[in-house]
Amino acid sequence: xxxxxxxxxxxxxxxxxxxxxxxxxxxxPGLQEIKAGICHVFIQHTSASLCINxxxxxxxxxDFETYFNKRVPENDPDYMHDDEGPDDMPAHLKAAIxxxxxTIPVSNGKLALGMWQGIYFCEHxxxxxxxxxxxxxxxx
Numbered sequence: 389x390x391x392x393x394x395x396x397x398x399x400x401x402x403x404x405x406x407x408x409x410x411x412x413x414x415x416x417p418g419l420q421e422i423k424a425g426i427c428h429v430f431i432q433h434t435s436a437s438l439c440i441n442x443x444x445x446x447x448x449x450x451d452f453e454t455y456f457n458k459r460v461p462e463n464d465p466d467y468m469h470d471d472e473g474p475d476d477m478p479a480h481l482k483a484a485i486x487x488x489x490x491t492i493p494v495s496n497g498k499l500a501l502g503m504w505q506g507i508y509f510c511e512h513x514x515x516x517x518x519x520x521x522x523x524x525x526x527x528x
Contacts, residue, residue, distance in 0.1 A: 391524070405453055406449070407506045409443065409507045440492070442506070461478065
């Protein structure tokens with residue numbers, strides 16, 4: 389069994405949903421050596437998240453942002469945690485809904501994503517700064 393792990397600092401991105409599939413692949417050249425295995429991607433933050441969805445049409449990512457902004461609005465008077473601004477608690481809630489990691493099968497040295505699937509980095513803060521992900525792949 390081979391195990392590869394890399395910590396990657398993602399550059400700062402504006403609030404929204406961003407494809408990072410190629411960044412994940414580029415960060416782990418050892419992935420090519422795994423015939424059958426698993427790749428796990430984890431984000432070390434509580435106000436950003438990861439998910440897998442459509443990688444072709446950028447309007448899908450815009451619609452994701454619209455949907456989550458409607459479902460988890462800013463400036464809700466019931467939120468008590470607002471130390472870092474009106475996007476603070478909504479960012480934590482969005483991250484909790486979407487999750488902090490994705491797991492993808494590895495087949496013949498490649499991520500076994502579907503034809504239209506990509507890994508999204510979901511930035512829920514207006515000014516979240518750079519973010520750190522840990523990518524771990526293992527298999528034979």
